[in-house]
Amino acid sequence: MDNTNTMLLALGTDAPVPEFLTDWLRQEAPHLNLSLRSGMLDAFVPIPDGHMVVITVPHGDPAQRDRVQEVTVHTPTLLIGFSDERPFYPDACVWIDADHLTPHTLRHGLSELEACVAGQLRPLLARQNWMLQCRSLLERTKDLHLQLISCRWRPAASGDSAEIRLDTQQSFEHQLRACAPADALIGKLLDDQFVIVSQDQHHLSKKWLKSHEDDNSFLWTSFLSAPVALHSYDDLGEALQHCVREIERSRMMYSRIGARSLTPDESLVVKDLIRALRNQEFYLEFQPQFDSHTGCMVGAEALLRWLHPELGIVPPTAFIRDAEMAGLIRTLGNWALRETLATWKLLSDRDISIRMAVNVSFPEVADPDYADKVLDLLEEMGVPAASLELELTETAMMLDASVSLHNLNRLKLAGVHIVLDDFGTGFSSLSHLNDLPITGIKLDRAFVTPLSREDEDSAQRHIVATMLDLSKRLKLETTAEGIEDQACLEVIHALGCDRIQGYFYAEPMSVNSLIDRACVQETVLVDYASGQQSLF
Template identity: 35%
Template sequence: FGRRKDGKEFPADASISRLKRNGKTIFTAIVRDITERKQAEDKIEQLAYYDPLTGFPNRILFHDLFEKAILQGQRENKSVAVLLMDLDRFKEINDTLGHHRGDVLLQRVGQRLKEVLRPTDIVARLGGDEFGVVLPLASSDDASLVAKKILKGLEEPFEIEGLPIAIETSIGIALCPDHGGNADSLIQRADVALYASKKGGRGYVLYTIEQDPHSPRRLALLGELRRAIESGQLFLMYQPKIDLRSGRATGVEALIRWQHPELGLILPNDFIILAEQTALIRPLTMFVLRTALGQCLSCHQAGQNIHIAVNLSVRNLQDPHLTDQIFEVLQACGMTPEWLELEITESSIMADAEIAMKNIISLRDKGVHFSIDDFGIGNSSLSYLKKLPVSSIKVDRSFVKDMLSDDNNTLIVRSTIDLAHNLGLKVVAEGVEDQATLEKLVSFDCDAAQGYHIARPLPAEELTRWLSQSFRPNAPHV
């Protein structure tokens, strides 16, 4: 902090330099007032972590608070419960009475939830008509009792602008450690229980493995994934990114797919998490790197000088051999490191920051570029971003796609672009699905964009044709 002449403190950024003059060492300090930047960062973090309609924590902050409650439960050897709930037929209410009344209803539901829950309980709006509740140090009996209280509390019709509106609610419950040991697995299982509750019309349901249709399938897929890597069932699609000033392609993101001989096309959400939980993530990542860099070389040989982006997982970043493995692939493919961009998430760095940073810095120093993927939905902040050796951030599609209809998302996107530029970073917007959104991003001075409006993910042969249009001397700008 700095101090003004009137004695008031202000947030400051200081740089100190040393020089020698006449045999003496002299230090000079430059102090900058960063009050406005700090206020802007605080505003963005408020918008990014709290739901503007109810004032409750949003999904991001809910996840963080849930993890802390789990740690507390582990320390005290007690269970923790999570409840997911949504309003049945809420879409009908919105469509019939209008979104304004729907928003008022959600606010009133939030008020009743606060009246029912204890001050130590955590309640969040997760999106749409879905709410989440964490009950620290709670048993299954405690969770069932709270679920009954919630259902009872929401029985009385809500009066909105003179109209009585009755709602029905479904609740799914999962417990730590009975049903999982981390927030992601517990939320997934509470969601399974919520689906069972809605399907059976039972008010609330406690998770059981019998309800979960995904577990057996995923276990079977895990056994087949190694064979898929070795037998050529995996392939890559490529989604172009364009420069918003020139309108021309500057790079592509490599996206993996699995063509299963019996199940057909399997998307990455169904098998990447499985690979991350085992040693299979290493050969899977090396396959993606080899294939993507080989395609990048083919593009360069055709006169299409693009960067290739590949996603890294948490487990990749914690592999002490990562740098050597990547450079072996680069050398084998005949590519130089400046054409490779590695996309990482905020959460993948935070999992073990020391090891992750060592790998990132080692690769960065050798010429590889890094980008923060899905920026805005992780647990870090813009102040933490200043310390990361990355050259760009990708604004998550959840903010971009609704930007034209949601003023808060517009503010988040615009402020993120401004602050990233102040930190010397480039910004890529994900999820651009129409021309109006693209034009809005151009007006915000966003650097680059990708999304279905620009190009869907393309197989290698179609990518070459698409890029040949982008690289024509008189190619029309997007």
Template identity: 30%
Template sequence: MLPQDARQAGATPDLWSGAGFAAAVAILLAEAAWLVAGLPGAALASDLGAVAVAGWSTVACVGAARRHPAQLRRFWTLLAATMCLAALGRAVWTAQRLGDDSLPHTPLIGALFTAGIVTGTAALLCSVTARSAVGRARAVLDGVIVGLSLIPIGWVLVFRDVAAADLADPVRTLGLLYPMLDLAQLTILVAVAGTVRPRWRPLTVIGASLVTRAVADAAYVSLVARGDYAPGHPIDVCWPLSYLLVGVATRYAPPAPDETDETAEAPLPPWWRVALPYLPVGGAIVAVHLARRPDGQTPQLVLLTVMALLGVLAARQGLAANENLRLVARLRILAYTDQLTGLPNRLTFNRRLRRALRAGAPVSVLLLDLDGFKQVNDRFGHGTGDALLTTIAGRMRRAVGDDGTVARLGGDEFAVLVDDRPQVRPEHLAERLLTALQPAEEDEEDGVGGHTTASIGIAEYGPQHASHTDLLRDADIAMYAAKAAGKSAYRTCTAELREAAVTRAELIDDLRRAVDERQLHLEFQPIVDLASGEVRSAEALVRWRHPRLGLLPPARFLPLAEETGLIVPIDRWVIHEACRAAATWRDRAPDATVAVNIAAAHLRRPDLIATVSEATAGAGLAPRALTLELTESALIEGSDTVLERLRQLRELGIHIAIDDFGTGYSSLSYLHHIPATELKIDRSFVARLGADARAYATVEMVTQLAGAFDLSVIAEGVETEGQHAAVTAIGCVHGQGWRYGRPTGLADLRAALLPAAPA
């Protein structure tokens, strides 16, 4: 039967190869039975069987070389040469043995067998698991170390009790090398394939072949040394068995492409693999002492072996030292260089900054953060984001030139160090960087797929900076000021910015405690029916009673909450409080609903549905009485997961309103996908009604568009009678603004909702 790997991979050998395999197995079994039974002509049967099986393995390796991909052809070709040399060597052995009826250890036969070992070793070094030239050299040295170490050990175990006259026979002494060469070759195979997972099956089978041959050679040398070997001995069956195993290895499929990827990172070798070449060295040292003759002399072969072993060990250690130096250099690069862009990383930048500060020269730091980079990652994927970062790094290098050191601190944050160059003003450098980072046509040509601008903060070293961290902090403060100024800009840190940053940090710390300490409260602005003037809904607006600063409007703290992630717990609190408030007026105004603004960060959270469900259920409020208001930009940036979450909310009965409609990207296509129920026309359009004909046309167009999508319309920011008349004439159903009521407490809203008691 064929190995399963071959059948599954479609690499089934042809019928002739299958018949040859069966014939080789039959020959081996017949030879084994012949030798064990001690039948006449056992020596000739042994020789002919070995030649036949080696010949079949040669043909099988040639066939494998033709079937397998190009990177494996040299491997199988060298194995075919190895098997051919084995067959030729056994054929010459047989011819010479039949001539004088002795063991023909002639130079020709020795050369053929040695050449086979060389080609077999070369095949192992050409296998798909041998990854580098250095690794191949290390494997060869490891094999030589093992082979040389075993010579003194074998001498003691095999030849110690053999007479000196017999040892003068080169047949006996040189024959000792065969098992040592086998074990050296086996060591090379382990070195080449020992760390590969999953292991390529043919190498395992070839390893079994080498073990079989090593056992046969060791037994042969031991028997010859004692004078107990005769051709046709049962041990002879091990050699054709080793040839057969090589042929079996050809019947496996080639490795998968990912197993032959030379760029893949090799796993760390196990401890035994590192120690393998050195384990027999200790035994060799002991064997050298035991090999001494009674006269105190050490056999010449043992001495030569020890000298060669020392030389190979020195070469192996030299290679290891060279690898360690290369590894240290590689680790240094990894430690101090950003792997994506090739720029210095944060560690290198901080070291150079500290060095510049110690030198006392004028020092400036430009901290650069990309605007909208997260949207690039979310929309196009991290591969595109990485390509964009690489492009930006190249542009920054060219823009800065020799006037500073560009570094990537991490993510989408870069920095430029300007030191000992007083002629270069950091503001001029910032302008060059902003110009270089403007979107260009080459972005699309390079396949970047997106672009982004940058905000730059500048800090110059002064007496207020106690360390490099203070300088970086000031650059960070200026960078956030640049973002607040509209992005794609730069700002230099000043005392005022520094003070504002301290105030901002204190406000963020206070905001973290605001929810737990019940400092937040809600006000409600009515939403009225324009035809009747009745209050149909109310928008819940959060306020912060700061213990020191007094009542703070949303614009003062909600942007900070969104930047820091505190918006999510604030949103949760608002949803729960708004539902409880709405429940208090449902008994008298059952159709009046409550609207709550939801931040984009909360919209992306998977627990939003659970939060809304818990809030409505806990307050005893019907889900249809709650409206979630989401900004147009947050909805457009939403992923498929977000859209599915909105659909689930609509299935619960929750209403979805698109807030500030017309101020986002205004892509009409997204209205087909978002399960909205309401559109809220932004106050900027309503404010221009009566004075700007285009604003009137815009509001009218949005109202008609909403009707086409079966959406109700709410006009925001209605403050005057003229605006009220205009939105009513256009056909808006609901209105919101100071014309109908300012944000107020729950009690005042209830009074507006509830009808007056009868007299």
């Protein structure tokens, strides 16, 4: 495309374009054979044909937003603004977050804008606008197919350099838009999750999007679902869920969570799981949690059990992996959450208010609708968000970080407690503590239980003390599991842990036993097996 006579306009909205930005554009314009003019948006509307526009949009005036949006509909536009402004401008060809504006990102953005002008790239629509356009498209044609694309950034793209990560993300989006079918309607659901509808099923069925496996110069691995027929807008939700489950399984296999074929014996276990769900063979036990300062019961962790008709009680370690492989973990998780909230209601009816904790797996929290499902269930059952605690491992939070963290942030903002389980067993837990949307940590029993056998100057005790001190500085609540004797309790109490859990005072118990235990309003913990009192 010959841009010799094309004018690049740098336009401000509430304030003039910053001088440094004008200087950067002036340096880049000659390389693109563009002439540059700058000024205020209102002075140039309507924008003449044959112009390209860069607009700065850090404002909150609805009328001004409408004017900018009108420009983006008719004119190739690069917008620079803060992330909370992005949803207001779904038709913009290119967007640069003001927090990441550098000469490098601006140069990349201008090349993207040039490609859009040349017709080489389809627009990348924000979620809501994609939904609206998809509905309109389905009203005009029924022969459409939907495909979900998920991206996992390679380690080299997620290191210390935010510029590398942003450049990688923009490069991925550029390739996605350049290689998608010509008629594709492309939406960006999350930072690393995209959706396409197109009539070109043949194109979508091919390996059309390259990733690290095809060329190690790419800093991403892409996962594509098989195209799904989309006949009406009412089919959209189910189609997306189908694609999410398919990609989830692919990512688990890639991450070696499920990177093996099921043995014949394991296949029988999967069939058993399906039968067990149908026959309601699963049940919950609850292990109380106590305030380490007062001795009062303050919570209980729900623990999943399977009463097998032939094998007896089967622990979750023996079947959770198989449930994930069989795609049943969401069903199990939803059942466990509902039963846990029902137990809270039983306690609440007796004027007992404790927090109920339930474990969450990676496939559950990686579901884009997980936060909505949890919040809807809390509302349906009349349980305050602050009465629920979700326990997740670091792997569950970080394996599909964009989706998982989006869900967890929403739940945390709603008041749900988010606890990092098995803390201390992951190599990167400390580095992630300040970034994860958590309210507390749970010290793994591997650190806690041996404390009674260690001397005061042991490395083990110093490690636990450091973890507790760091958590306190970050205003995170701490829970220690694996308290199995008086000496261990005394050490954990002295080190300042907030809550305790372990066999010394309470083994996992039935719902009725939990209610009976919670009804005991003494502030002194008692070892119900021996009658021994604690230091409280």
